[in-house]
Amino acid sequence: MERIQDMGTHFSPALRSRRSLTWRDVAAWLLCISFFLMIPMEFASLEWKQTAQGLWRVENGHAEGLVFALIWLLWAACNVGGGILFVVLGLITRFQYERGSGGALTGRDFVYYFSWLQLSTMMFMLIVESFHVNQGWFSLLIPYLPHGLMILCALWLFKGRLSELGFRRIRAEKAGFAFVAVVVAYGLTYFFLDPFVTNPVANWFHLDLGSWREESISAGIKQAAEVGFISVGGQILLIGVIGPIAEEMVFRGLIMGGISRRLGTGVAIVMSALLFALFHADITYLAPLFVLGLVLGGLYGVFRSLWVPILFHIINNTASVLFDLFR
Template sequence: MIPLEFAALEWKQTASGLWQVENGTNPGLAYSLIWLVWALASLSGLVLFLVFGFSSRFNYERWRGGVLTIRDVTFYFAWLQLTTMILMLASELLGVSGNGWFGLILPYLPHGLMILCALWLFKGRLSELDFRRMGAKETGFAFVAVIAAYGFTYFFLDPLVTNPVAHWFNLELGSWREESISEGINQAAKMGLLSVGGQILLIGVMGPIAEEILFRGLLMNVVARRMGVSIALIVSALLFACSHADVSYMAPLFVLGLLLGGLYAVFRSLWVPIFFHIVNNTASVLFDLFR
């Protein structure tokens, strides 16, 4: 889906000569045909997945134990795709895709599915995703590392990475994704404290847990076993940046992915990048609320 998301973006040149990248509202016939082919291929794959699943009595899903492999990642994505498609169809049929509080949480429900699929498929095997407890001393070092990493992102990421890269490629530093998130937070603020708390939970906590399970616990873990930690670190950071489909902030997202992967590689516990990710996202939500 990542190439499709990038293909849907619209590039507009501003009066100052900079390129502004926005989420396209009318991607055109060519994109629609490509999307239709992708949708039909995905649907066919899911049908075959369910047919063979029933014929094998879902033997894989009942199996527990062993070392994390590409097969585990494949089944995870298959179930994630299936549950996401069911969610999309249900929201369309019920006509609740953009109404009230449900419209606020709908964009983040896939994160919930990412967590639920992991808890179900890896029940009793969460240690393979490196949900590992750490001793008091190691926890102290991890806490200091997280604070240092956040200090870098807060004080140095923009002047050292974001702004120079945007200047180099003549990009306008406006993010349709960030604006969409800010609009949701502002709308939640108008609806009351409960809605604000929900946004903090969804963006600040659930999103980081889901993304770290996917990009570090699964992808980086499996790639590291086959190609080494260095390659896995770069691949997971690149996929993390691309998954946000935000051209203007691609470089800082890549660096953020490197920081998250570095924390995971050093401490070998998924809780450390999750903690840093939660700190980063929650701080962003609070800044949006109080600015």
């Protein structure tokens, strides 16, 4: 009898730890769902205005109404409740998942990554709003700092497993072919994307080609040019390099890689491209962004290295920044 009691005493901490991990998984799911729930919430906040030419111009705005307010409250509750539970149980379990994760990426890695990304983004925005640091030159950085959080979360959670995320070397005999493929893909998208995708889709749906997102980026670049050379360099670094690395790591490395292991490469390319387009919440450029996602996914599917779509993405974004500067 004493031996049985001793065994119960011995295993109770392990059982408590297991239960804590289970509830922490629930909290992680809440934060992960909250992250992806931001996509439909952003679309719901867009405002549709008709121009004098009878076209629809989509602008960033603020959604109103009881339904949206209830959804926002549910989203906020998931963030606050899930975030507190996630951190507290992490302290209780001594962040067992973060210390012990390894091997091939799993669904749990996916959930924990987006939970940490959502939590760190919320904390960052809270600091910005509380201390009013969204002014001056720092305001130029704020829209792009979430990309930095994407990279930092991955470096922390997937340390030692970046090859599983897609950061693999390309063999020397394939490197030249990969570079040519990137240049050709960029040339095709540069010359044919607008006349064969962007403009026809906009005409079909009577959309004004003005984009609040593109205009916001252009305004930031022009503001940086007025500040000075260092600010311009910072914009090129953030938009042209850090942004592409972060987005390719998430959409091709994590999302496409995870889907392809379960549903195949073709389905993964399409689904990751769709999420990539929706993530930008830009109705006017939804179709070309989807096509760009297909191109990026195709490059990753062919060469199996994240560096190839990253190179394409860097060329595309850097060229866009330079065009804005010298236009």
